[in-house]
Amino acid sequence: MPVADLLIGGILLGGVYALMACGLNLIFGVMRVINFAHGDILAIAALSTVSIAVGLKLPFWVAIVAVPIGCAALGALIQAVILRRIEGAPMIMSLLATYALSTILVNIAILIWGGGYSGLPGVLSGSLRVLGVNVSISRLVSFASAISVSLVVWWVLEFTRFGRAVRSVSAAPELASISGIAIERVRLATFALGTAMAGFAGVLVAPAFAIDPQLGSRFIIKAFAVIIVGGMGSYPGAMLAALLLGVIEVVGSYFAGAVIGSAFLFLLMLAVLLVRPRGLLGAGVRV
């Protein structure tokens, strides 16, 4: 039954895209910064997970806890040292800065881990039968965790004091500042949260995919496709588009081969950019 097979495979893939794209969207929404290094943080997180589980022989849950925290620290550092200094500058500067950061991170990852592929065999191995389809447990777990973390972050944004602060900084920084919100602290926390989400996505990717330092550049394009199709800055749009694009990628790869299959996503993104840049659920981008 290839249809159910492809559908389930695609939705499971979409879960990780959702987590990654939501982090990217969160950062863009609050800071108007497109983080080109987002994918490379994911790649470094995945490689660190392998190092922790295989190299140091620590249990997998250590990576689940430690890696996102490390990524949050890295994100806070990037925000404090680099992005904070160019907050008032034109968008071209932050684009160039995160783009440069991305190449630096890839290069460091190659120096540390080498250019080859690695993986995490034996963690969450085995498979389950769902709707008559064999589904590997690692993909099922990574899907469930990715979706639940995305939902939790959404809940935080919608219903907590911190979330209200984040949304008000996103909507009107000056008014937020007048109302007594420490916008610098909110931005720092947002960027750290966004990179931590990328880090967690990296941990989840490790057992399910073959990973290498170039993984980031492959994932970031898909995450871009997700936030463009879903609508930039729209959280539910990103989650919906992630699942949709996961299915499209899996179906496309099945019929046209893996290389062309992932290029489909980009063509879809280009089409959306050319015809309806605000995406499916986006309310348009305020600048």
Place this chain on the structure above:
Amino acid sequence: MKGINPLAVAVIAGLVALALPFVSSDYAVSFSIQLLIFLVLAYSWNWIGGYAGYTHFGQVGFFGIGAYVGSLLNFHWGVPWYLAAIAAAFAGAATAVPLGGGRMMKKGQFFAIGMFGLASVLEAFALGFDSITGGGTGIYLKPVSDLRPIYYVVATVAMIMLLMTWRLDNSRLGLKLLAIREDENAAESLGIPTTRLKIGAFVASAVAPAAMGSIYAVYLGFIDPPTAFAPNMELTTIAMVLLGGMGTVLGPLVGALALSVVNEVLWANYPQIYLACVGVIVLLAVLFMPRGIVSLGMKNGWLRIGRPLFRRLAVNAGQAPS
């Protein structure tokens, strides 16, 4: 010191460029070709990135399209390399027109994201359609025995790019592009047809890189997807413009000269950290010198010669509006 004439400097530079292939080694010619190709890429990027202020991460995509169009024409039908380069230039423009015609150019962030993925997707297609492009094996062209014609063609193109940028800088068109960069809404309200000018700058900036891609393939005698769509090509070009000074006439030239020396040293000695080093240069330039070497020299009075060239030096490039 005051007596230095910009015209004299230009004439001397021109004579040196003319004589170079006859007095120097093959290595110097080969190095100069690479430098000049980067110079053309940098000047092209400067039009859309420097003047119009639209971050363009996809220029290497046009370079790669040109490389493949030129190589395929040359390989299958024996089209001479200079005609193939002209065809490649048309192919670059033909690709840019529909991309620029869409609504992507409305906002800088859409454009940046859209162009960012272009190169990697084209690379995927070059790998995937291996019956046409040879896939990962690439295409081997007949090696060129004499590099000098290539040198002269590339040098001429580079000179034309410089002259065109100089003309642009001293024209209303250049001012309109700078107005778009500084405040697009204000430019629009002054009656500047922003969308048309942006698309024009984008398409114009795609032509020369495509031609250079085709020539680069001939120069190497070989093309494969990682070479045609190399990310470090993109990063190096941007670093050159940023380092020299975005939206200036001499910025790309200064940046290309400065960075290609750095490149040569890095590639020769530390190829494994090349990308990180260029990345660090870009980052430092963004943080500490967003207006580039040229404006730094301008401020400190290093570059007295050719002062009129800096007349239109953008005042606010990379600075917080205050």
